[in-house]
Amino acid sequence: MKRFLAAAAACVMAGSLLIGCGASGQGTASESAGQPESAAVSTGESAGSSSESTAPSGKKVMVIGDTTFNAENWEETIDPHRTYNGWPCIRYGVGETLVHYTDTMELEPWLATDWKNDGNCTWTVMLRDGVKFSSGRDMDAEAVKECFEHLLANHDRAPGDTKIESMEADGQTLTIVTSEPNPALMNYLGDPYACIIDVAASDFETGISVGTGPYRAVDMVMDDHITLVPNEYYWDGTPKIDELTIRTLSNGDTLSAALLAGDIDAAYGMAYEAYPNFENDQYQFSGIQTSRAFFASMNMTSPIIQDPAVRKAIAMGIDKEGFVGTLLEGHGVVGHGAFPDGFSTFGGEKVTTDTYDPAAAAKLLEEDGWIDTDGNGFRDKDGQELVIRWLTYPSRQELPLLAESVQASLKDIGINVDINNTANRREFLGKMETWDIYASALVTAPSGDPQYFFTTSCLPGMSYNFGAYENEEVSALIDELATEFDPARRAEIAVELQQKILDDNAYVFCSFLEMNMISKSYVTGWTAHACDYYEVTAELDINK
Numbered sequence: 001m002k003r004f005l006a007a008a009a010a011c012v013m014a015g016s017l018l019i020g021c022g023a024s025g026q027g028t029a030s031e032s033a034g035q036p037e038s039a040a041v042s043t044g045e046s047a048g049s050s051s052e053s054t055a056p057s058g059k060k061v062m063v064i065g066d067t068t069f070n071a072e073n074w075e076e077t078i079d080p081h082r083t084y085n086g087w088p089c090i091r092y093g094v095g096e097t098l099v100h101y102t103d104t105m106e107l108e109p110w111l112a113t114d115w116k117n118d119g120n121c122t123w124t125v126m127l128r129d130g131v132k133f134s135s136g137r138d139m140d141a142e143a144v145k146e147c148f149e150h151l152l153a154n155h156d157r158a159p160g161d162t163k164i165e166s167m168e169a170d171g172q173t174l175t176i177v178t179s180e181p182n183p184a185l186m187n188y189l190g191d192p193y194a195c196i197i198d199v200a201a202s203d204f205e206t207g208i209s210v211g212t213g214p215y216r217a218v219d220m221v222m223d224d225h226i227t228l229v230p231n232e233y234y235w236d237g238t239p240k241i242d243e244l245t246i247r248t249l250s251n252g253d254t255l256s257a258a259l260l261a262g263d264i265d266a267a268y269g270m271a272y273e274a275y276p277n278f279e280n281d282q283y284q285f286s287g288i289q290t291s292r293a294f295f296a297s298m299n300m301t302s303p304i305i306q307d308p309a310v311r312k313a314i315a316m317g318i319d320k321e322g323f324v325g326t327l328l329e330g331h332g333v334v335g336h337g338a339f340p341d342g343f344s345t346f347g348g349e350k351v352t353t354d355t356y357d358p359a360a361a362a363k364l365l366e367e368d369g370w371i372d373t374d375g376n377g378f379r380d381k382d383g384q385e386l387v388i389r390w391l392t393y394p395s396r397q398e399l400p401l402l403a404e405s406v407q408a409s410l411k412d413i414g415i416n417v418d419i420n421n422t423a424n425r426r427e428f429l430g431k432m433e434t435w436d437i438y439a440s441a442l443v444t445a446p447s448g449d450p451q452y453f454f455t456t457s458c459l460p461g462m463s464y465n466f467g468a469y470e471n472e473e474v475s476a477l478i479d480e481l482a483t484e485f486d487p488a489r490r491a492e493i494a495v496e497l498q499q500k501i502l503d504d505n506a507y508v509f510c511s512f513l514e515m516n517m518i519s520k521s522y523v524t525g526w527t528a529h530a531c532d533y534y535e536v537t538a539e540l541d542i543n544k
Contacts, residue, residue, distance in 0.1 A: 078207060081197075097110060107190065133212055141170060287514055297437065304387075310368070310370075311505035378415065393422060448531075516528065
C-alpha cells in the first residue's frame with residue numbers, strides 16, 4: 001500500500017509540474033537568474049528541457065535533480081573554502097583534489113602523482129604535469145600554494161585538520177611543513193574543501209570557483225540551479241555534455257515527480273518509497289555502501305540525559321533492524337560503531353554495543369526509579385515524566401523516518417519522544433536547553449581515515465560535538481591517534497575509541513546509507529561512489 005500511494009502521489013506531482021511548465025514560467029526563470037534563454041532551458045523548468053533533440057544545433061543538454069544544494073545543508077555555493085561548499089564543487093565536476101579515494105576508501109593519485117613524508121612534519125608532494133584550470137592557467141606548485149593559503153585563511157576546519165604551518169613551491173613540487181606530525185594530512189587533502197582552485201580567477205563574492213575539473217560554472221542561483229559547460233582545458237578526457245544543469249528540488253517526492261515527468265535526466269536524493277516507480281527498463285540504478293551514518297548524539301548537559309540508565313535504556317530501546325528493514329525497506333545497513341561493519345580495519349564489527357532488548361531496557365528504567373505512576377503509558381520519576389526531546393531535520397529523508405521509528409520503539413518501554421523535525425535546526429542546536437538528543441547524518445570517514453570523526457565529534461568544543469561530550473580518556477586517545485603514523489596502531493586506537501564512546505552511550509549509531517543514484521536508461525557515467533563525492537565526471541553522457 002505504501003508503494004502504491006507513493007507512485008500515485010508521484011504521478012499527481014508529475015502532472016502538476018507539467019501544467020506549470022508554460023512559456024511564461026520559463027521566461028520568469030530566465031529573468032530571475034539573469035541568464036540567456038538557452039540557459040533557462042537547461043534549468044529543467046519544462047518537461048522537454050532534458051531532451052537532446054530540443055537543444056539548438058544538436059547540443060547535448062542534460063539536467064540533474066538534487067535535493068542537497070541548498071542553505072539548509074550548508075551547501076550554498078561552489079566555493080570550497082566556504083564551510084561545506086566544497087561538496088558541490090567536487091560533486092558537480094568543477095573541482096578536483098590532490099588525491100582520489102577508491103571505493104574501498106584508499107588513496108590514489110589525482111592532481112598529485114606522488115607524495116612522501118620524512119617521518120615527522122615535512123611532506124613533499126609531486127604535482128601532475130599538463131593540468132590547467134578552466135581559466136587557462138597552469139596548475140603548478142605556486143597555484144596550489146596560493147589555493148591552500150586562501151583555504152587556511154578562510155575555512156573553519158582546514159587549519160585544525162591539516163596543521164599546515166608553511167609551504168614552498170618549486171615548479172611541480174610542493175613542500176608542506178606541518179606544525180606537528182600529521183599522519184592523516186594527505187587523507188585530509190582529499191576532502192572536498194581541498195579542491196584545487198585558481199584563487200586569482202575565482203569570484204568569492206558570488207561563490208563561483210575556477211577549478212581543474214571537467215566542467216566550469218557559468219551561472220548559479222542558490223536553492224535553484226547551477227549551469228555548467230565543459231572546461232576546454234580539461235586534462236583527463238573530453239567532457240561529453242555541452243550544457244549541464246544541476247537543478248535544486250525541495251525534497252525526494254518532487255525529485256521523483258521530476259524524473260517521471262522527464263524534467264530531469266538523473267537524480268540524487270530520491271525517497272526510498274519512490275524506488276518502485278523506477279524499477280523498469282526506462283531507468284537504471286547505481287548503488288553503493290557508504291560511511292554516512294544516521295546517528296543520535298546525546299546532549300550531555302541535559303539533566304535527563306545525564307542519567308546513565310536513561311542513556312543505556314535508549315540505546316537498548318532503539319530497533320535498528322526494524323528501522324532499516326521496514327522504513328528504509330532494506331536500503332541501508334544497521335550501525336554498530338562509528339564506521340560500517342567491514343569498513344577498513346576499524347569497522348563496527350570490532351566493537352560491542354547494546355543490542356535491541358526492550359524488556360531489559362524497561363527493567364533498567366524500573367530499577368532506576370522510572371515508573372508509570374499515573375497509567376498514561378509513560379514513565380515518571382519524582383513528578384517528572386520521561387520525555388526525550390528529539391531534534392532532527394528533514395533534508396536527509398532517513399532522519400524523519402528514524403525519528404518515527406524511535407518514537408514508536410521507545411514508547412514501548414515507557415519513554416515519550418517529542419520530535420522537533422525542523423529545517424532551522426541550527427537555531428535549536430545553539431540553545432541546548434531545548435533538546436535532549438540530536439539525530440543527524442554524517443560521513444564518519446570522509447577521507448578513509450578514522451581521525452576525522454573523533455576529532456570533530458568527540459573532543460570538547462569541536463564543530464560536531466553537539467552534545468558537549470567529554471571524556472578525558474577519549475581525548476587522550478584522540479591526541480595519540482593524531483600523531484600515530486603506523487596504520488595498524490591507528491586502527492587499534494580507532495576501535496578502542498569507538499568502544500569507549502559506546503560504553504558511555506554518548507552516541508547511538510543506527511544505520512549507514514546505501515546510496516542510490518537513479519537515471520534514465522540513456523544516461524551513462526552516472527555512478528555512485530563510496531565517498532559520496534564524485535558525481536559529475538568527464539564520462540557522464542547521454543545517448544538517445
